[in-house]
Amino acid sequence: MNKILLIIKREYLSRVKKKSFLLVTFLVPLFLIGIYALTIYLTAKSFENNQATVYMVDQSGLFKGKIENTDDITFVEGSGDVTAAKERILTDEGKNFLLVIPPDITASSEVTLFSKETASFGVQGTVTDQLEEVLRDRAYADAGIDRATVESIRPKVRVSAKEITAEGEKDSSAGAAMGIAMSLSILVYICLFLYGSQVMRGIIEEKNSRIVEVVISSVKPFQLMMGKILGIGLVGLTQFILWIVLSTALAGMAGTGMIGGDGLKAQVENEQLVSGHPVAGSELGMVDKVTHELGKVDFQTIITTFLLYFFGGYLLYSALFAAVGSAVDSETETQQFMLPITIPLLFTYILSFGVLVNDPHGPLAFWLSMIPFTSPIAMLVRVPFGVPVWEIAVSFALLVGGFIVTTWVAGRIYRVGILMYGKKASYRELVKWFRYRG
Template identity: 85%
Template sequence: MNKILLIIKREYLSRVKKKSFLLVTFLVPLFLIGIYALTIYLTAKSFENNEATVYMIDQSGLFAGKVENTKSTTFLEKEGDIAAEKERILTEEGKTFLLVIPPDVATSSRVELFSKETASFGVQGDVTDQLEEVLRDKAYAEAGIDRATVESISPHVSLSAKEITDEGEKDSSAGAAMGIAMALSILVYICLFLYGAQVMRGIIEEKSSRIVEVVISSVKPFQLMMGKIIGIGLVGLTQFILWIVLSTALMSIAGTGMMGGSGMEAQVEQLQEGGVAVSASGSETGMVGKVTQELAKVDFQTIITTFLLYFFGGYLLYSALFAAVGSAVDSETETQQFMLPITIPLLFTYILSFGVLVNDPHGPLAFWLSMIPFTSPIAMLVRVPFGVPIWEIALSFALLVGGFILTTWVAGRIYRVGILMYGKKASYKELVKWFRYKG
């Protein structure tokens, strides 16, 4: 046991003390928040720079004086030759378009939009919305319907989703749960391979440099494998905990800056207490308020705890397989033939998480995928934001631990032989022989 602890300590400290580890750990939260802020800024700038001018030739006479300008699109009525107008927009600077409305637009519902470059969705949407408004008014008038009366009849239902639990009722948010489920499935899928590959790469490097021959003279192969797996796993766990802490702190600072005022802070406090806040200035809480309101319904404590458990459990299970692969080959290029069976369960669950698991998180397929050790690290984390009984989480995690023990035993029997094999390409048949070797 002492030898395993020494290997764990060596693997952990050798990686944690690297400048690359410190840089990645502290810069990733800043990078993600920076990307998020830059996306918002560039999106806003794209709307500012998206002002367009649409010259409109109305051959039907239905739209004269009835088309209104929008925030990003200006409509100008023109008369004259269509060919000449086409030539003119080719010479004009800026985003200019020529809209030709044929005489039979009321029956054909077809118009033509000409430009130097493809019109954006925003411009096309503004054009179709304005024309449809005019045609709708015309249809109402012909049918003898008062449009103002029709528009005044617009019922709105505010749905408040409640989840019944043993402790009572609590608010739930399908949108927030779906977003978190998607994020967790992507994160776990990437990280299991990222840190598992580190184990495999480290074993291949030691094997190719023959350092492992010296190490094996002092420790048993199984002790070396377990030390590497747990040591690198603790590095990943440390990194995740620091990311969570740093991201939470930075998001709190950024959120406070975005709220900008005691009024919004008081509003958010009301939302966090479970009530629907209505500010003194009106019922509009804004984007930040809406997001905060939805996130307040999410049980982050359970999600984070479950994530850490399943990340570490899934990592241990898959890293044992990666260690076996690393011991069976002499270079990283030879690992491809063994990676497919390892990849399929995770890839299958990852693909299903975007459809089946999110749409039916409590169905039979979702349940069984969250119980099978090879698929539960992703399947259970997708389900947890939607609310999963404690007994299911406990059973699933117990099966994951059992799967890790079994996988480690199988991988250990392959590892003890493969780690000292050189110059021979291993096959699945060879791996079975190594597993059956006694001693």
């Protein structure tokens, strides 16, 4: 046991002390916050630069004076000369469009939009909405229906979702749960391969440099394998904890600056004074809505479960990665052995975007969260939707049991493969190595 602890200490400290580890650990949260801020900025700029002019040739005469300008699009009623209008949009600078409305618009329900470049979905959607509003008004009038009365009869129902638990009722949010579930599935899928590959790569490097021959003269191959797996696993766990702490701190600072800052409040108040009524869908309201939805999520359970299943899944798959690393002489030879390892994770990862999110408590989701090779992703997708404690306990116990069995199998292959050079391994060879006694 002391030898395993020494190997764990060496693997852990040798990686944690690297400048690359420190840079990645502290820069990733800043990078994510920066990407988020840049996305907001570029989105705002794209709306600012999205001003367009639509020249209308109304051959039906139904839309004269009835089309309203929007914040992004200015509608200009033109003459009936379509050819001259086409030449105009070709010569004028900026985003210009030509809308030709045929005389039989009520029968055909089709118009033509000309432009130098393909019109965006936003422009096409605005044009469609404007025309449909006018045609709808005409249809109401022809039918003798008062549209104002119809529009006033539009009831809205707000669903307040609650879960019934042994402790009582609690709020729930399917939207927030779905977003967190998808994020966790992506994160775990990437990280299991990222840190598992580090184990495999480290074993291949030591094997090729013949350092391993010196090391196993003092320790058993199984001790070396376990030390490397646990050491690198603790590195990943440390990095994740630091990422969570730093991201939470940075997000809190950014949120305080955005929500509590006088600048945003003043901006919203000015918009309310100008318009004479509260701003619908304002930035402040959106932040409040997101914060309210996230407040319904049990982050303590999610983070605890994530750390448990990340480390348990890493131990399980790293044992397999270690066996593969011991069986080959270079990374190019690992492909034939990687496919059987990746299939369970890839299968669950794909299902997480549809089946698991839409039916997190169904039989397929339940059994995938119990099988050790699929539970690291499946259970983390289900947890934000609420999973009984006994299911988490049974699933994690099976994951630990799967790790023990997998490590025993991988250790028997590792003890032979780590000293095997110049011989291309196959599945038949791996079976022979597993059956070797001694």
